[in-house]
Amino acid sequence: AQKITQTQPGMFVQEKEAVTLDCTYDTSDQSYGLFWYKQPSSGEMIFLIYQGSYDEQNATEGRYSLNFQKARKSANLVISASQLGDSAMYFCAMREGPNRDDKIIFGKGTRLHILP
Amino acid sequence: GAGVSQTPSNKVTEKGKYVELRCDPISGHTALYWYRQSLGQGPEFLIYFQGTGAADDSGLPNDRFFAVRPEGSVSTLKIQRTERGDSAVYLCASSPTSGMDETQYFGPGTRLLVL
Numbered sequence: 370a371q372k373i374t375q376t377q378p379g380m381f382v383q384e385k386e387a388v389t390l391d392c393t394y395d396t397s398d399q400s401y402g403l404f405w406y407k408q409p410s411s412g413e414m415i416f417l418i419y420q421g422s423y424d425e426q427n428a429t430e431g432r433y434s435l436n437f438q439k440a441r442k443s444a445n446l447v448i449s450a451s452q453l454g455d456s457a458m459y460f461c462a463m464r465e466g467p468n469r470d471d472k473i474i475f476g477k478g479t480r481l482h483i484l485p
Numbered sequence: 486g487a488g489v490s491q492t493p494s495n496k497v498t499e500k501g502k503y504v505e506l507r508c509d510p511i512s513g514h515t516a517l518y519w520y521r522q523s524l525g526q527g528p529e530f531l532i533y534f535q536g537t538g539a540a541d542d543s544g545l546p547n548d549r550f551f552a553v554r555p556e557g558s559v560s561t562l563k564i565q566r567t568e569r570g571d572s573a574v575y576l577c578a579s580s581p582t583s584g585m586d587e588t589q590y591f592g593p594g595t596r597l598l599v600l
Contacts, residue, residue, distance in 0.1 A: 373527075404588070406591075411593075412574065412593060412594050412596075413591060413592075413593045413594070414528070414576065414578075414591035415591075416588045416589070416590065416591075419588060460527050460528075462527070471541075472518065472530040472533055472541060472544070473518075473528075473530070473589060474530065475520075475527030475528050475529070476527050477525075477526055477527050478526075478527050
């Protein structure tokens with residue numbers, strides 16, 4: 370079974386609109402971390418936002434917020450006021466276990482296209 | 486810059502050859518990871534080092550793949566008898582293991598093409 374599921378292979382969004390990228394995860398661990406990374410066409414993986422399983426509040430970083438619904442095992446990324454530079458692949462990822470050194474498991478990604 | 490660096494950025498080789506891919510982590514980061522990203526997929530974990538030792542090598546696909554980190558800083562991923570299926574982007578990441586930082590920081594990757 371897939372640990373990280375991203376059901377949207379591609380999305381087209383008008384510039385300045387908000388966009389939600391879906392992510393569901395599967396784990397039996399009580400302690401885990403959830404990440405979103407952005408990968409532009411240049412290929413580098415850029416860290417966007419992190420949510421710990423015990424964090425009670427949704428994580429926010431500038432225009433990025435993570436809509437964390439623990440009971441549903443959902444960790445959607447919300448980008449407010451989208452910009453042309455947001456066009457990229459977006460990966461949801463999870464680290465299981467309490468150790469911050471543990472490996473990260475990635476989803477297959479969502480390609481986001483921002484339209485002018 | 487102070488980010489993770491990887492060399493070479495691109496590598497073309499012939500089937501059956503041996504290749505080495507190098508990763509320079511962020512200074513002071515003791516944890517180092519190798520991932521492989523095939524076209525249209527997310528990165529897949531290969532191996533993780535804590536200091537000089539491989540703490541988890543469960544992602545290495547077979548014994549043709551090997552990685553070292555002899556001084557706890559630079560790491561080299563070694564692939565013997567390369568196959569066309571080894572063609573992918575090989576990503577390296579590092580993270581600190583003290584403090585509150587939970588993030589793995591990635592390098593730009595090495596694009597390997599096996600002909």
